[in-house]
Amino acid sequence: MGANHDDHHHAPDGRGRALRLGVGGPVGSGKTALVAALCRALGRTLSLGVVTNDIYTTEDADFLRRAGVLDEERILAVETGCCPHTAIRDDIAANLDAVETLEHRFGPLDLVIVESGGDNLTATFSRGLADRQIFVLDVSGGDKVPRKGGPGVTTSDLLVVNKTDLAPLVGADLDVMARDARTVRGERPVLFTSIRQEPTAAAVATWVSDQVHAWSHDHAVPVS
Amino acid sequence: MNPALLLLTDSRLPAGGHAHSGGAERAIASGAVRDVPSLEAFLRGRLHTTGTATAALTAAVCAEAASAEPRWAALDAEVDARTASPAQREASTTQGRLLLRVARRVWPSPVLDGLARATPSPHHPLALGVAAHAAGATPGEAALAAAYHAVSGAATAAVRLLGLDPVAVHGLLADLAPDLAAVAAQAGLAAGAAGWEALPAGSAPALDLIAEQHAQAAVRLFVS
Ligand SMILES: Nc1nc2c(ncn2[C@@H]2O[C@H](COP(=O)(O)OP(=O)(O)O)[C@@H](O)[C@H]2O)c(=O)[nH]1
Ligand SMILES: [Mg+2]
Numbered sequence: 001m002g003a004n005h006d007d008h009h010h011a012p013d014g015r016g017r018a019l020r021l022g023v024g025g026p027v028g029s030g031k032t033a034l035v036a037a038l039c040r041a042l043g044r045t046l047s048l049g050v051v052t053n054d055i056y057t058t059e060d061a062d063f064l065r066r067a068g069v070l071d072e073e074r075i076l077a078v079e080t081g082c083c084p085h086t087a088i089r090d091d092i093a094a095n096l097d098a099v100e101t102l103e104h105r106f107g108p109l110d111l112v113i114v115e116s117g118g119d120n121l122t123a124t125f126s127r128g129l130a131d132r133q134i135f136v137l138d139v140s141g142g143d144k145v146p147r148k149g150g151p152g153v154t155t156s157d158l159l160v161v162n163k164t165d166l167a168p169l170v171g172a173d174l175d176v177m178a179r180d181a182r183t184v185r186g187e188r189p190v191l192f193t194s195i196r197q198e199p200t201a202a203a204v205a206t207w208v209s210d211q212v213h214a215w216s217h218d219h220a221v222p223v224s
Numbered sequence: 225m226n227p228a229l230l231l232l233t234d235s236r237l238p239a240g241g242h243a244h245s246g247g248a249e250r251a252i253a254s255g256a257v258r259d260v261p262s263l264e265a266f267l268r269g270r271l272h273t274t275g276t277a278t279a280a281l282t283a284a285v286c287a288e289a290a291s292a293e294p295r296w297a298a299l300d301a302e303v304d305a306r307t308a309s310p311a312q313r314e315a316s317t318t319q320g321r322l323l324l325r326v327a328r329r330v331w332p333s334p335v336l337d338g339l340a341r342a343t344p345s346p347h348h349p350l351a352l353g354v355a356a357h358a359a360g361a362t363p364g365e366a367a368l369a370a371a372y373h374a375v376s377g378a379a380t381a382a383v384r385l386l387g388l389d390p391v392a393v394h395g396l397l398a399d400l401a402p403d404l405a406a407v408a409a410q411a412g413l414a415a416g417a418a419g420w421e422a423l424p425a426g427s428a429p430a431l432d433l434i435a436e437q438h439a440q441a442a443v444r445l446f447v448s
Contacts (some may be wrong), residue, residue, distance in 0.1 A: 057443055081243035081446040082384045093240035093322040094447075 014131065016221035018049070018109035019212050020099060022088065022130030024152055027118030029138040030162035032060045033195040034204065035115050039069035041205035046110040046212060049102035050075045051095060053087050053117040060115060074106055084117025092129040099129075111212050121150030132211050134204070138163040139172040147180040154184045158191065158207055165194040228331070228359030232352065233369045235380060240322035244315060245381030245446035246270060246374070250434040252385050253441075260392050263382050267375045267396065271403055273428040275374030277306045278349045279407050280423045282370035283363040283415035285353025289335050296342040296350060299420065303347035306425045309432040311439035313347075315448035320351040327355035348373075367411035371404045381446055 023031050035050060042048065048070060052060040054077060061077035064070065076098045080087040087095055099112050114130060116123060125133045135156035137145050140163055146153055153159060159181055167174055174192060181190045191203045231237060248266065251257040257266045281303055288294045307313045324346060328336045339346055339354045349370060356366035379397055383390050414423050438444060 056445060079243055079444070079447045081245065081381070083242055086242050090236065091238040091240060091242050093238055093326060094243055094318075096325070097240070097318075097322055 022125035025136035
């Protein structure tokens with residue numbers, strides 16, 4: 001994390017800046033794999049930045065840098081002092097600082113992805129940090145998880161159920177998961193992925209790309 | 225007392241403080257802090273060295289904020305001169321930048337904008353002193369906030385890292401109340417006297433050392 005050398009205080013209305021996308025969900029569900037997939041799928045057409053929130057190390061940032069899906073300098077790691085959910089919800093200052101640092105260094109950006117450190121089902125992103133959020137579950141957590149709900153499952157803009165390749169191995173019923181998710185989420189979208197089998201997560205990438213275009217259309221800087 | 229002081233000292237102030245342990249994480253890793261009595265010794269040491277210096281600096285900043293042309297660069301240099309460890313300087317300027325961002329939205333004022341223009345990443349005592357002024361607090365109150373800040377973050381981190389009884393640790397903070405008041409009173413006097421170079425400059429070599437060790441550590445939860 002470097003210091004910023006200019007005063008680049010953004011107006012809170014989001015005009016003229018990148019869409020900020022939160023990627024949350026339990027530890028191990030495939031958040032980093034999804035971020036890597038999005039960088040692979042969108043990195044050529046969009047200008048991207050990534051902020052990770054590891055719990056103990058800079059593991060996620062290092063993984064993404066090694067994967068070579070994005071310029072190393074466009075990936076920043078935030079330390080969260082024992083409280084990953086605090087850093088994305090109650091005290092978002094360090095994450096905002098990282099996002100604005102990326103925008104300042106590489107801007108204008110189209111999309112900044114913030115991956116949460118991984119937490120329980122109640123952890124969601126503050127609207128002050130993320131304009132849109134994806135919640136990632138995996139089938140190995142059990143097919144009951146969508147039914148259990150929680151704000152991540154019910155209120156996220158997109159629910160991704162990852163690791164469908166493991167469904168037969170863990171005895172998870174994807175139809176049950178889809179039906180339960182529809183019950184708690186209503187019209188909000190749900191996508192099933194196996195990032196292992198399909199490393200660009202095309203359906204999710206399309207959804208994100210649509211969000212980016214809608215955002216830049218609605219938040220263009222007015223011509224004066 | 226100005227009620228804004230309650231907001232400025234609340235650990236829920238969303239200015240990134242939750243991710244800093246004030247050296248407590250490394251002191252715990254080294255075995256120096258392992259229970260409530262050793263935490264008490266650590267906090268007293270912190271308060272009467274770096275805490276005393278930052279309280280006086282914060283009071284001086286708060287007083288300077290009332291002048292027509294505040295000399296921010298000179299005061300920032302006074303903090304630098306009293307902060308031997310580069311890791312501590314970085315922790316201070318990071319927290320200063322995040323607090324300044326929050327303060328500008330919570331207590332919008334030309335003097336905060338002026339500080340951001342002069343130095344976008346000021347040391348924490350600058351951000352705190354000017355925020356206190358913008359919120360209507362006196363230099364003595366600003367010093368009290370700084371003194372409390374010098375012990376509260378480390379105390380919370382120890383509760384999380386060692387699983388200490390949180391009530392025992394709050395009892396400890398309550399026992400420190402007379403010391404906090406004394407440090408703040410002394411800071412108010414020092415800031416009122418002529419010449420910033422004469423402000424308290426107490427330091428703790430052990431804190432400098434563990435700050436540097438922490439910055440090198442491969443595995444850590446807190447930024448500092
Ligand atoms: N079988 C399978 N494993 C996956 C899939 N996606 C991710 N993983 C693996 O799951 C583990 C955790 O993934 P990661 O992205 O680090 O999870 P995070 O903690 O949510 O960021 C890693 O070993 C990934 O390789 C998938 O679709 N199928
Ligand atoms: Mg991850």
